[in-house]
Amino acid sequence: MNTRTGNTNCLWKRDFVLLIFTGLMVLLIYSLTTENMRMIRNLVSKLQEEPVLCPVAISEESITPLKNTKHYLVSAFMDQRVKGFDIRIIGIFKRDSINPLHCSFCCGGVCNKTSPANILPHSDNFGFPYTATDVLCQIPKNCDPSYVTVLTQPSSNVSDHLFIPIRNKKEEMRFNFTVCISNLFGDYNNVLQFAQTLEMYKLLGVNRVVIYNTSCGPELERLLQSYRQEGFVEMVPWPIDRFLNPSRGWLFSEHGGDLHYFGQIVNLNECVYRSMERSHYVLLNDIDEIIMPYKHDNLVSLMNTLEPQHSNVGEFLIESHFFPKKHFEPSGRFHLPQWEKVPGINILEHIYREDPERGVFNPLKMIVKPKLIEQTSVHEVLRKFGERYKVPLEVCRIIHVRVALREYLKLEELNEDKRLWDFQDKLIPNVDKALKRAGLLPAEEQN
Known part of the structure; x- marks a missing residue:
């Protein structure tokens, strides 16, 4: 009688320890799985927030020559105040060589999404051959651009063009x-x-x-x-x-x-x-x-x-x-x-x-x-x-x-x-x- 009681007590203690151990393991696995899922979600979120770099050359200069033209790009800005346009590029254009142009965008990792350019030379040129010039562009559909350049032909190969960053997308009034x-x-x-x-x-x-x-x-x-x-x-x-x-x-x-x-x-x-x-x-x-x-x-x-x-x-x-x-x-x-x-x-x-x-x-x-x-x-x-x-x-x-x-x-x-x-x-x-x-x-x- 006493032997059976002792064995029963030992089995009960063993089962209790196993139960506690199993519970701790379940909690540990759940915690690790939750943490991993959280890390994965954060990583996905970061990848969604950070733009994928375009496989093109980005200009870091304040004056960028525009290929196949006598013009120069200075900077690009988000500007949606003029109906039908989203981007304004400040440039220096040769007045006697202004021909139709096209804006080319980097949208995430996709390049060469284009739209026609509207060219606005400034009226105050004081007779000089070159003048300040605005280039207005519309952003193509399904495009969140980070960089832009200007092409003489919409079908041009963008790999040998320099793109410039688009500013004023996330600026704060400081x-x-x-x-x-x-x-x-x-x-x-x-x-x-x-x-x-x-x-x-x-x-x-x-x-x-x-x-x-x-x-x-x-x-x-x-x-x-x-x-x-x-x-x-x-x-x-x-x-x-x-x-x-x-x-x-x-x-x-x-x-x-x-x-x-x-x-x-x-x-x-x-x-x-x-x-x-x-x-x-x-x-x-x-x-x-x-x-x-x-x-x-x-x-x-x-x-x-x-x-x-x-x-x-x-x-x-x-x-x-x-x-x-x-x-x-x-x-x-x-x-x-x-x-x-x-x-x-x-x-x-x-x-x-x-x-x-x-x-x-x-x-x-x-x-x-x-x-x-x-x-x-x-x-x-x-x-x-x-x-x-x-x-x-x-x-x-x-x-x-x-x-x-x-x-x-x-x-x-x-x-x-x-x-x-x-x-x-x-x-x-x-x-x-x-x-x-x-x-x-x-x-x-x-x-």
Whole structure:
């Protein structure tokens, strides 16, 4: 009796252990299977999210020659504002060689899905053989493209063509104000004015400055790299002189060359589209110009006032006022010793303003809402979806320190304008910090 009871107890314990072991194994197998399934699902999801690379050559350059033509592609953007089209390519086309073209897309891993191209040369070409040109394309059905190129024939073999990436597909609005600087060339080295202007724009509320660089001086290069590392400046290489003979002037009949002013109009348009999905406003002006509010502390306050009054306006025109660099403020209070060896103009020393001559053309620059702009020139927007408004000069004007426009004007015929001095307490130390960061102040000043 006792033996049978002991055997029964042992069998019960063995069965209990087996039951526990079996349960643990089932849980372990289920857990491993669930984890594997989760990993597989995540992998499939990632493969679906990440585009399959096309078996074609992708250009990483800012200027891409278009095969079998005399044209060049610059960049491509998603743009569905014009009915019937989805993609806008910014290019440089030779005006006398524009023939029918076709857009070719990379859709996942499938290449050479094509659609006819609509070619829109910009009307402001100033007589030059090459001009800024838009190419509008429709995306083919069942295509989510990542890259695009342009073909002379829809049946062309795409394997020997360079494709460019399509931008603005997943951009987020990150900036309130972006300044677009069309180009630097000719070893430009106006370091002090450059630093003062960039720091002035920071004080006015600008978040990003985009600069197209063909060439600049060594000191300015150091300054720009410092701002680039800081994240305030975005540098776009612009080796236009490798492909064309760019003009140093604005009019072909006077200056010759292939393309207006190193491709200034191309740069401005490219920058508008580059900024379209990430910046609420874009300022289109030169680096030696400051769009300056005169009744507001900054650009944010200025546009917060103008926007409700002019909600349909996409182009705010700002009048340019020249401050001749040959006239200096007499006290010399801003002739600072730490800046004496820094190349360039000290804008704080020039307070005499030359008012524009009425009845003749006066250059204007712009603050634009990029989503309402289709094509822009230097001094006005050519094609837009909104309205135009000229901002009164007492509200906002451009401070442009440069050579005098009307050399014959005497000093007493100019107006004293010390608006820049309102920012001196912050501007001067900020410029010093920027120059020190780039290693551009004398050693004794850095110490």
